[in-house]
Amino acid sequence: MLCAIDGLDGSGKTTVSRLVADILRSHGYDPVVREHPGEGILGRACRRMLLKEGNLALAGASALMVAELLVSGMRIRMDPDGCHVVVRYDLSACFLPDRVSGFALRAMRVMLPRPDMTVMIDVEPDVALGRIDGRGGDTEMFENAESMKRVRRRMASAPGVVVLDGSRPPEETAIEITSMLLDPDDAE
Numbered sequence: 529m530l531c532a533i534d535g536l537d538g539s540g541k542t543t544v545s546r547l548v549a550d551i552l553r554s555h556g557y558d559p560v561v562r563e564h565p566g567e568g569i570l571g572r573a574c575r576r577m578l579l580k581e582g583n584l585a586l587a588g589a590s591a592l593m594v595a596e597l598l599v600s601g602m603r604i605r606m607d608p609d610g611c612h613v614v615v616r617y618d619l620s621a622c623f624l625p626d627r628v629s630g631f632a633l634r635a636m637r638v639m640l641p642r643p644d645m646t647v648m649i650d651v652e653p654d655v656a657l658g659r660i661d662g663r664g665g666d667t668e669m670f671e672n673a674e675s676m677k678r679v680r681r682r683m684a685s686a687p688g689v690v691v692l693d694g695s696r697p698p699e700e701t702a703i704e705i706t707s708m709l710l711d712p713d714d715a716e
Contacts, residue, residue: 529557530604530641531709532617534683535649536676537668538656539694540701544649545615547702548709555710557611562600564616570596578668585669586625593620594636601640617643619689622682623670629682644712647705648683649694 529552533545542563549559565571565578570592577589597617604612618640621632651659653676660671670679684691690708692701 529559529611529709530614530643531612531705532614532619532643532646533649533705534616534619534647534689535694536651536653536656536680536683537671538659538663539649539651540659540698541615541649543698544694544701544705545613547698548705549613551702551706552611552613552709555706559611559613560607561613562603562615564596564600564614564620565593566596566600568596568599570599575668578670579666581669589669590624590632597636597640604641614643617646619646619648619683619686622679622686623675626678633686645705645709646686646689648686648689648691649701650680650684650691651694653677653680655695 531548533541533548535541545561545563549561552559563571565574574589574592574596577585577592593616597620600614604610604614618633618636621629621636623629624632653673656676657671657673660667670676683689692704694701
């Protein structure tokens with residue numbers, strides 16, 4: 529089982545993914561949760577690049593993210609009977625500039641294992657920015673209203689994406705995701 533959970537920064541992806549993993553455990557699964565950018569060398573370098581500005585930082589962050597996702601994809605392929613919940617997956621391509629975003633998404637979908645379900649936790653950009661501000665810390669290059677509006681529109685319109693309301697309690701979203709994963713016929 530492979531579930532990809534995506535959305536804007538501040539949408540609740542990490543919280544929901546952990547709740548999904550907990551529910552899956554209660555059903556006898558042993559999910560591995562992978563967050564991108566992660567805590568490994570590629571993820572830490574990617575996060576450092578995301579704190580900078582400019583085309584070089586964008587290119588660096590993008591290359592590091594793709595490399596990390598490819599490594600993650602390899603690990604998922606090596607565990608075909610496993611249960612995986614991935615925070616940020618192929619929809620990461622939606623953050624790229626207009627001229628390459630669509631191509632990058634199609635390429636990622638060819639290179640990475642296909643999820644059983646791709647979910648976008650959808651929130652308004654101002655809600656996401658409020659959550660980000662509430663966490664404190666530095667602001668990443670995509671954490672601004674203009675970028676978030678563009679990325680949100682791309683993610684929501686990507687083929688095969690289940691868009692769920694991220695303004696409700698994360699427990700409700702996690703229950704809905706898990707129900708669709710465990711009984712795909714109910715999702716139709």
